[in-house]
Amino acid sequence: MRVLVTGGAGFIGSNFVRRMLAGAYAGFEDAEVVVLDKLTYAGNRGNLAAVLADPRLRFVQADICDRDAVAGAIAGVGTVVHFAAESHVDRSLLDGDAFVASNIVGSYELLRAALRAEVDRFVLVSTDEVYGETETASWTEDFPLRPNSPYSASKASAELIARSFHRTYGLPVCTARASNTYGPFQFPEKLIPLFVTRLLDGLTVPLYGDGSQVREWIHVDDHCRGIALIAGAGRPGETYNIGGGTEISNADLTKLLLEFLDSDWSQVRFTEDRKGHDRRYSIDCRKIREELGHRPLIAFREGLLDTVRWYADNRHWWEPLKQPGELPLAAMAEPR
Numbered sequence: 594m595r596v597l598v599t600g601g602a603g604f605i606g607s608n609f610v611r612r613m614l615a616g617a618y619a620g621f622e623d624a625e626v627v628v629l630d631k632l633t634y635a636g637n638r639g640n641l642a643a644v645l646a647d648p649r650l651r652f653v654q655a656d657i658c659d660r661d662a663v664a665g666a667i668a669g670v671g672t673v674v675h676f677a678a679e680s681h682v683d684r685s686l687l688d689g690d691a692f693v694a695s696n697i698v699g700s701y702e703l704l705r706a707a708l709r710a711e712v713d714r715f716v717l718v719s720t721d722e723v724y725g726e727t728e729t730a731s732w733t734e735d736f737p738l739r740p741n742s743p744y745s746a747s748k749a750s751a752e753l754i755a756r757s758f759h760r761t762y763g764l765p766v767c768t769a770r771a772s773n774t775y776g777p778f779q780f781p782e783k784l785i786p787l788f789v790t791r792l793l794d795g796l797t798v799p800l801y802g803d804g805s806q807v808r809e810w811i812h813v814d815d816h817c818r819g820i821a822l823i824a825g826a827g828r829p830g831e832t833y834n835i836g837g838g839t840e841i842s843n844a845d846l847t848k849l850l851l852e853f854l855d856s857d858w859s860q861v862r863f864t865e866d867r868k869g870h871d872r873r874y875s876i877d878c879r880k881i882r883e884e885l886g887h888r889p890l891i892a893f894r895e896g897l898l899d900t901v902r903w904y905a906d907n908r909h910w911w912e913p914l915k916q917p918g919e920l921p922l923a924a925m926a927e928p929r
């Protein structure tokens with residue numbers, strides 16, 4: 594069986610490819626993997642260093658908007674797992690162009706190619722951010738989509754196009770909406786790797802607003818296992834939430850990171866809030882648990898501590914990725 598993994602050189606995609614080639618996913622033990630990745634600022638061939646020499650892996654550097662490249666990469670593929678996207682909310686607030694191109698147009702191109710290639714399964718990796726924000730409820734899959742950032746709106750747009758391909762043409766699409774994901778190889782722009790790498794450098798960390806916003810966190814291994822279960826046995830046309838079950842405010846998460854890194858609250862700088870900042874994300878994951886037997890296996894505190902250790906041990910990986918001054922909100926952070 595051949596599996597096309599778009600965005601396989603990014604954070605979650607590279608973890609997924611390494612685990613798949615290690616035989617971690619039932620039904621995919623003999624899979625050949627084609628990685629299709631443009632290698633944007635967030636993509637790094639080195640993320641796949643452990644498996645690049647594996648003869649079952651083919652790496653194609655191309656844009657998912659490139660029709661001919663996509664047609665070439667998808668030939669002979671049975672399952673598509675579509676991770677490739679612009680993924681950082683703050684960047685989408687500065688400039689949405691790449692988000693519309695990659696997340697909407699690119700997803701359309703892949704769906705179009707998957708239809709022509711008659712694939713058996715197309716997993717669209719979406720996000721819980723498409724629901725917007727919630728005060729008290731935990732979202733089930735049938736909650737309305739109310740995305741609030743250009744990023745989440747672009748992801749919701751891809752979902753709607755995918756839905757139309759299922760309804761109109763019968764393309765066997767499944768959609769996954771996972772919560773905030775953490776673990777090794779995450780680009781040091783998202784909260785956890787940004788704060789960990791800055792604290793390792795002895796710098797302050799920029800906490801947006803009053804730090805009371807709540808996110809639900811899942812370890813990347815638990816997220817990827819959910820995606821593999823959906824790829825193997827998800828029902829076509831269905832959407833599955835994948836959550837970690839740990840809700841925590843950004844301020845409390847920051848306290849944990851300070852504790853792990855022997856730092857204190859004087860390292861925290863409150864900054865201007867993110868525009869349109871969603872207050873709370875929370876998902877109900879009964880559907881994937883009952884249908885596919887998925888539940889998170891990695892406890893948050895242990896997973897977070899392992900992740901902190903990984904960044905401490907892998908400075909050579911993140912040191913070249915530090916980009917002072919590029920992000921809009923980096924203006925609020927001290928220069929590196």
Ligand SMILES: NC(=O)c1ccc[n+]([C@@H]2O[C@H](COP(=O)([O-])OP(=O)(O)OC[C@H]3O[C@@H](n4cnc5c(N)ncnc54)[C@H](O)[C@@H]3O)[C@@H](O)[C@H]2O)c1
Nearest residue numbers: 600602603604605631632633635636656657677678680774
């Ligand atoms: N990180 C999270 O917390 C999280 C949570 C839920 C869902 N997701 C979704 O999971 C997917 C992966 O997220 P991530 O955090 O690993 O992202 P990432 O930014 O680390 O990686 C994205 C990858 O996609 C590639 N890419 C981007 N545009 C491309 C294009 N036009 N053509 C080909 N490749 C392209 C990049 O080079 C990179 O390798 C995304 O679809 C994201 O929306 C992320």
Ligand SMILES: Cc1cn([C@H]2C[C@H](O)[C@@H](COP(=O)(O)OP(=O)(O)O[C@H]3O[C@H](CO)[C@@H](O)[C@H](O)[C@H]3O)O2)c(=O)[nH]c1=O
Nearest residue numbers: 680681682720721722772773782783784799800801806843
């Ligand atoms: C980068 C940064 C973030 N924050 C806050 C904003 C959020 O409330 C919270 C987490 O921010 P981020 O790490 O950027 O993640 P968030 O915006 O929630 O989005 C993530 O989680 C989503 C899933 O919920 C994914 O779809 C996105 O791809 C992923 O980036 O921390 C800060 O307070 N300071 C910061 O410097």
